[in-house]
Amino acid sequence: MKIAVVTDSTAYLTEQQVTANDIKVVPIPVILDGNVYDEGKDITAPEFYAKLRTAKTFPNTSQPPLGEMLKLYENLANEGYDTILSIHLASTISGFVNTLRGAVSEVKNAHVIVYDSQITVILMGELVLTAARMAKAGKSADEIVAALDDLRTTIGEYFIVNDLQNLVRGGRLSNAAGFIGGMLKIKPLLTFDDDSHKIVAFEKIRSLKKAYARVEELFQTALDATDYPVKAWIIDANDPEAGDAWQAELQAKFPSVKWARSYFGPVIGTHLGEKAIALAWIRDTTTD
Structure with a gap:
């Protein structure tokens, strides 16, 4: 069995990680003032x-264009x-997974497994790296998917944002009612709900200092409830x-x-806004 690993640009992996692990990365388009930019290809995070x-x-x-995805799979x-x-x-923040699942039966000579990370950014990147390393080690697809399912349950994250406008306009905040209004003095804390896997706002904090302390x-x-080593990142949106x-x-x-450190690139920054910051973590598999 020969397994290829594909992901999208919101994994925010480094070029070295991508190259060393033979990962195929598909850019997600971001549209700004009528111009379309492929993330990581046409525009960098600082430029965005x-x-x-x-x-305006x-x-x-x-x-990404479905035809290009199917061509990549065929290649x-x-x-x-x-x-x-x-x-x-x-899939709760993009229809991409469901689009792919509805089309991969067209791919000939290869079995395509479309995996919903239920997350994004470097946390998804860790899932991708795990899959690629296991594939290189000769593990089966079933073994890899089982490992990803297990690793996915150890993910945790909290986002501190300055503005909910983009998340609300894009329909990506599932419980916006009650968090809109008076936002100038509020730092909303967001997370991915463990059950629905949707982005939810769950607390209003009165200052950035207090928001940091609460996170x-x-x-x-979360650490007190774990019995395994943890890897964590501070992720920033151009700050x-x-x-x-x-x-x-x-x-x-x-x-x-x-x-470790990571960043919110153009696609995720589109929804969270500049100066958003997050603490994110996952089980550290390097000690396994």
Whole structure:
């Protein structure tokens, strides 16, 4: 069995990670003032946020062309891959997974498994890396999917945003009522609901300092409930100084956690807005 691993650009993997693990990355289009940019290909994160500040309209996103996806799958089949594991951003924030699931029967000479990560950003990236490493190690598709299902249950995240407008306009916030209005002095905390896997706003915090403290408290509660090592990231939307500072504080407070940094690229930044910041974590599989 020869397994190919495909994902989309919202995994925010580095070029080195992609190349070293033979991962195929499909860019997600972002649309800004009528111009379409393929994330990670036509526009970088800093370029996107610079354009966003002077944009005349709200940005939005689209799905990669289905024909190009099917062509990619066919090309991989022609290269000798008999199984393709295509891992993508949560179906609760994009219709991409369902679009692919409805079309992959057209692919000849390869079995395509479309996997809903139920998340996005570097957390999805970790699932992708796990799948790619297992594929290179000769594991079967069933073994890989089972491992991803298990790893997915260890994911946790909290987002601090400045503005809910884009999430609400795009229909990606499932419980917007009660969180709109008076937002100038509020820092909403968001997360992916464990049951519905939808983005939900669950607390209003009166200052950024208090929001950080509340997220740290929630993180401690999550750590207390685990019996495995954890890897965590601070993820920022074009606010690297704030991200670096928060990470330094957390490294001192939680020395047993393996810390790293990541970012919200154009597609996810479209919905969260500039200066959003998050604490995200997953079981650390490097010690397995």
